[in-house]
Amino acid sequence: MKRLISIILTVLFGVTFLTGCSQNKQTSNLKFKEIKTEELKNNLENKDYVIVDTRINDAYNGWKLDGVKRGGHIKGATDFAANWVDVDVANKESKLLEIAKNKGITPDKNVVLYDANGKDALKVAEFLSKNGYNKIYIYDVKKWAEDESLPMVSYKNYHMLVPAVWVKDLIDGKNPETYSGGPVKIFEVSWGDESKDYNNGHIPGAVHINTDEVEEGPMWNRLSDDRLEKFALNNGITADTTVVLYGTDSMAAFRVAAILKYMGVKDVRVLNGGLSAWVREGYQLETKKNSKSPVQSFGAKVPVNKNYIIDLEEAKEILNDKQGSCLVDIRSWEEYIGKTSGYDYIKGKGRPQGAVWGHAGTDPNNLQDFRNIDNTMRNANEILSFWKEWGITPDKRLSFFCGTGWRAAEVLWYADVMGIENISLYDGGWNEWSNTKGLPIEVGEPKR
Template identity: 55%
Template sequence: MKLKHILGLVLVSAVIFAGCGTKSPEKEAEKLPTIETKTISTTELSDNIGKADWMVVDTRSNDEYNGWSKEEYRGGHIKGATDFSYNWLNAQAENKEERLEKALKEKGFEKDKNIVLYDSNEENAKKVAAYLDKQGYKNLYTYNVADWAKDESLPMESYENYEMIVPAWWINDVINDKKPETYTNNNFKVIEVSWGEDSPSYNEGHIPGAVHMNTDDLESAPIWNRKSDADLEKMAMDYGIDVNTTIILYGENPMASYRAAAILKYMGVKDIRVLNGGYNAWKNAGFKAETKKNEKQPVESFKATVPVNKDYIIDIDKAKEYLANDSKDTLVDIRTWEEYIGETPGYKDIDIAGRPPKALWGKAGTNTQNLDDYRNVDDTMKNANDILNMWKEQGITPDKNLAFYCGTGWRAAEVLWYSEAMGLKKVSLYDGGWYEWIADPSNPIEKGEPK
């Protein structure tokens, strides 16, 4: 078990402790102020979409923006809309106000623009309007998105693979023997992913029926690469997983569940879902939890030879090929700026800092334990346009083969999963990452800001 996970466990435990006794953000949302706004008709909205002095903003949950809908009408968002969810106003997060202000800037909010805030619940749109009004935005309109979604002639869009990242209500439906959208199986397992055989985050409360997965069952020292194919196949059988099982993953720290998702997909599991926003999303939705320990139920066969999706994860030889052929391949560094330019190795158990030459910085977060550049303030996935614009600034374009790496694969796995949910095809995980790169002293290292 590497030190970064231990440090992460301490941080997560601190967040859990700090949140004890607080009310659900869903309930706190009722206390948010609202203001009266001008309403806009469907015709007016349609006529103004795309104009430089107008912007359209989805204030619903991130899940609905991505493509999910529990209503009778279409899921997804109005084509051309950005997002600013009312859920973000209730999030419990460090530097919350700073991150919200940063989101406004990234999404192109300007005080002289006409801003249309849409939701299926007008009160939620008005809560966002009240927040924006306080920030000095005055040309605010509200709109009921149900009117748009019911008209098939009006364009809406969803991420191509939005079903890879699921809302809490979807999991609740599955465990209660319902058949929510995109779920056609009759065999599922809910798995909480975190470090340790006896995980505090699991013991304090988990989704009913969930079993705990120790990340040490997926990876091993000293470089914390994934375990051998034979060991992974045995691990899956021990957890009762075969290629046809629908696997639903989550964790207090979402990063661990994306790490497991990437490895299970490499192995060949056909249907893998990850809870958007981690366990906090389950708690915030008000669904019940349990504390009893659920035992694993082994199966006799994985029903495939590992790996089925061999190219989903690449190793160091292939990573070097990417660097040598940077006209069509890109190695994308998902670490902090300080790690990327070699000011710090990022981890207590290594002392070599820097990056592989020609690797491009894909951003990450403020430390090894977060991915704030890829997550909204409530830890849900940032929207695809924000991610693509961020990459464009760094010279990363999705027409190339993109292999994501970090220190050992956790942060990079989350970005990989997001990119595939967005619909990118040519993506993979360089599993060994910085730990593997520095294990061989002959591998070149670059420091400083790239030229």
């Protein structure tokens, strides 16, 4: 009898437990309302609504991830990626709420969160909900992408910044989106012959590039064209090689990327978010050292894209063309107004007379104004908005500079991803300008 009662209680408990689980799941799903496609379409221009892409940055930029028919984001949508909630930074919650506020994602709005995997939107919804947001809607962007009449936006050259899964597919011998076949080389880029970052763990098959292979002091300009060609040959790079670059911090990778494009490599990619993007996906690292595999011919006369990187005389020409051109300073505000040079090896303070401030971060190792909290590219609308305040517009000839070319190279790459066409890197930057006698220099806040 006791055994029978025990069996009955066990069954009843199990049913109750399963029912409770089902109810909890149902409650979780019903906590946030789903918005229909037609309702979303009708409210795209409604100022009481804010449409938010919660997928990884690459999907927002243009990549077709998680089975969507069309890449990119819903026209007018801003971004707040679910993986930002997991980024390990100090005062994370307050920083995320500040980011949301700056993007117009505020509790008074009807906040529509969309994804393509059924997870990202819920993650962001839970974060916002616990912080006082109660008008939250969920949407599956695959439905929107299936209807060709509904507007989606992709950056013209989104393929220049790649997601980790794209690199993984290359390694696995697949043919991911925008890859046309041919030889592939993956490089970890950082300073020094022996890279601590590389030795601690790198993407399988990656080879280390020391930035000294492409530039030298004291100006830290790029090497001569013939020496750059030797660099390419030594690393097995030809004009037809698909080159993938990354770093623990990707600034050095962008520096090399800009130089390779200048030289004439047709397909150069940078891993968006650097090594942390690879690790976030749970992909393996290796620690064995991979050797360079030299080739005999680059396959083109260097430089193919001569105007992608300019020098002092062209920088002067841009400054003289006050209506149609901008020499854009990608340094901190303190560097721009001359409070600091930003470098222990650059004595001069100030800026080239007539240069406009293009934003950066708070120090030479930081580009926070152009990066999301996970170090991916900030969305183009936000970049163009703060540029517009300084007269930096896509219709003009834009040349970017910083101290020695690293920060500016990253911003040049982002401008290229956006599809801005008449762009270049002023390679010598402030280091060259401040060390060249007779050149006009300004300090202090400019009159605008």
